[in-house]
Amino acid sequence: MKNSLVTRALTLSIACAFASSVQADELRLLTWGGYAPQNVIDMFEKETGHVVKVTNSNNEDMISKLRATGGAGFDLAQPSQDRITSAQQAFNIYQAIDMSRINSDLIIPSMLKSTNENTAIGSDIFAVPHIWGTSGLVVNRKLAADVKDYTDLCNAAYEGKVSYRLKRPTLIGFAFAMGEDPFAAYGDTEKYQAILDKVEQALIACKPNVKTYWSGGDALINLVRSEEVVAAMAWDAGGWKLNRDNADVTFVAPASGALGWIDTFAIPRKSKSLDAAYAWINFVNQPKVAALITEAAGNFTAALGADEFVNDVAKAQYQESFSTQDLENIKWYPPVPAGLEDLEGMALDRIKAAQ
């Protein structure tokens, strides 16, 4: 791709057209919905003078966007920690973080350490943690009280009444619920394929239960709110959002363990305003600002001491969903080896195609 004449010609002509319109102190943030609420942006712009431009995205879309430009077009991105090293090795889209410019005192040490380790290539560190959360089950306790684990979604009683995404977390979640340990098999392609085959069979058999495979968070919330769907695999924040409207619905940590993710800050290779990027990272990790982000995004942050400033509703929901045991049982995503997603992709395609 890099050498293609056509691409170069196109890039050149587009670059010429837009070169004059980019300001030096503009922070182009590639992030998730809710991670950069307007009140935080206003505070940041007032304090630093930088202007923030937000683009909402998701993991795959972030990698695709940055891959298309070789890491240009954005100054700061927020991919999940397990999706960084493989994308970096394959497409070279990020630059190493200068840890001396990060105010590490503001970040929970254990989380900072594990994220740094998981996103390191050689001695270069590519990300610092920002927001963490889990995916598990969103259950309507009045209509589907006995759904305790992913595999319970396939109970014949819920035919046409459950929903999940057709993406990798579903494969991983079902694998754990079926007694496998997919994370341990990450390095062993053959073993991983065997697990995938097993999960594929289960998910094909489960198809009559699925109303539809949801793709956007809003679509899922609609399905659960209208009670068309009684149990789903989803993010904790989605469950808590629904809980505020309907007390019967909430997030349940599955018996086999919720899947834990950490969304990070990573700097694209051709970031144009590093100053603004580092300023934003240090700004949002202040406890009070982090609490504002928690209220907008629904998930907790890696900022030290931010919990104190979070409202009581969010705290109560969190404690109801996670017992101490549930918290210890969270399965944190290890970095995905490059190439593994091709195997998963084929399995997902076959599940979708099965009648």
Next chain:
Amino acid sequence: MRRLGIGFYLLLCPFALWLLLLIILPHLNMLEVSLNLRSYTTPKSYTFQNYLNFFEQPLYWNTFVRTAWMSILATLLTLLIAFPMAYYIAKLAKGRSKTLLLMACILPFWLSELVRTYGWMIILRESGLLSGLLRYFGIIENNIEFLYNDASIMLGLVYTAMLFMIVPLVSALESLDDSHIEAGYDLGGSHWNVLREIVIPHAMPGIVSGCIIVFMLSLGNYLTPNLIGGKDSLWFTEQIFTQFITRFNWEQGSAFGILLLLLSSLIVYLGLLLSGQTLSKTMGK
């Protein structure tokens, strides 16, 4: 021959740029990417593997056949529904009512396709309008899910494509002189004779161009099958999207894109052969 002035070339410029930058160059680039071997470790090399995958994996081949078949069906259904409407608008409606009818066809297209699709989802979903209405009249007892099946995909496709069938049909039928139809009846022809011997042959270029547009629109549709079709949608464009966006497999996605282009062109070509029309005759009108 008259020489073309500089004005002509200046006016041609935007079109030529559009053609070159947005159609020809990206397609050439896509062709090149589709021939690359996907690998993170070895240097760039060329292969036909991405094309072979399409034929070797029954999954992809089946998806394409299903997409093409459903698009053909949608085209025929659209033609069946649109023809009487177009005939009424072109031949029977006069003056104001004609304009009103045409407007009624065009009006929904002032909204984006996404909004129209969501409209259908509100009507068809389990807790939606249609289900509620049937329950209100006591026809059914429990809510029924109308969404997420092949019939609802078909409905969405036909609805989306209707306008693009009606417009060419109306313009083709309008050029048919009424006296030809009258002559047909005067010579003792039945309704069926007149339709078959006079109206349809005259409207054939309109029918074929409408069919080509509707077929291509259905085949290339992404939103309708994806949103309305739900768990069983499986549309070929969706495969291309998935390869590009969620799998980062541009090589495979490009190969699928090129294959879609070639195979759909082939289907259109066969359609032209069958109907005895030529592209210049149908599109040039």
